[in-house]
Every structure is written in C-alpha cells, then in structure tokens.
Amino acid sequence: MVRLIIYALILIPVIEIAVFILLGDFFTFWQIISITLATAFIGITIIKKKGLQTLYRAQDQLKTNILPIEEIYKGMFLIVSAAFLLTPGFITDLFGFLLFVPSFRNIFKAIVTKSLVANVNLDAYMKNNNSGSATAHYTTIDGEFEEVNTPNPLKNNKKLK
Numbered sequence: 001m002v003r004l005i006i007y008a009l010i011l012i013p014v015i016e017i018a019v020f021i022l023l024g025d026f027f028t029f030w031q032i033i034s035i036t037l038a039t040a041f042i043g044i045t046i047i048k049k050k051g052l053q054t055l056y057r058a059q060d061q062l063k064t065n066i067l068p069i070e071e072i073y074k075g076m077f078l079i080v081s082a083a084f085l086l087t088p089g090f091i092t093d094l095f096g097f098l099l100f101v102p103s104f105r106n107i108f109k110a111i112v113t114k115s116l117v118a119n120v121n122l123d124a125y126m127k128n129n130n131s132g133s134a135t136a137h138y139t140t141i142d143g144e145f146e147e148v149n150t151p152n153p154l155k156n157n158k159k160l161k
Helices: 002-023 029-063 069-086 090-098 102-128
Strands: none
Touching: 002 090, 029 069, 029 090, 069 090, 069 102
C-alpha cells in the first residue's frame, strides 16, 4: 500500500504536467488557469453541499441508533474528491468529479471494502496463529490454586547489637 502511494505521488504530477503541455497547444495560459480555478471552485461548492447533507443524514441515523456506514463511505469519498479537486490538474479533477457519480463511487467502495476485508482477515489470521501452521492447537490447563502465606525469613531476622 505504501508503494502504491509513493508511485502515485510520483506519477500523478508527471501525468498532470504532460496533460498541461498537451492542452497548451489548444488553450492559452490564462484559459488553463481559469479552468483549473473554476473546477476547484465548483468542486468546493459541491463538496460543501454534499458534505453537509451527508453529515445531517449520519446524525439522524445515529439518533435512531443506526450505524451510518453508508454515510461514512460517502464522507470518506468526499474527502478524497476534495483533495483531488483542490490539486491543480485535469486528471485529478476528473477523478474528483467521478467520485460524485454514484456508480463510480460504488465501484471504488467495492474495491475499498474488498481491500479492508482482506487486510482484516489476514491480520486476524496472523495474530491468532503464532506457530505458522493453520492447524495449530493451544493447550489450556485448568486447575485450582490456593495461596499460601509463608513468613519471609529475611524480614523476621533482626540484627543483635
């Protein structure tokens, strides 16, 4: 996962620069800057509106003792889309706007859920299985005990002068 993040941090700016260079043939400098600022402004406006709606729905569900799993996912994707939309570039803006479309969000949700479930199962397997074998058995000893107080010989030994 860490490698994927490092690769993304390296590749995304390179791809964005290439797209800026390619679009430089069709648009002027100021048009590209205007488009970039406009997508950021539109994205922030949409995120603010959808974020508040998601927050209010989550609060309503919590009041009725329902865990707002769907709203947690929506909130997570809103944060990711906000990061994409605030990052200057056309590719990141495309991914940011795609996260607003429910069908694409469901695809990403399925990927994230599958990844989380796989990691949780692996962690549970690794924590419960220290011997490395899938059929490891642990011995449990059941017994009774009785505490016996014995006098400490060093404590009762007084030095005589």
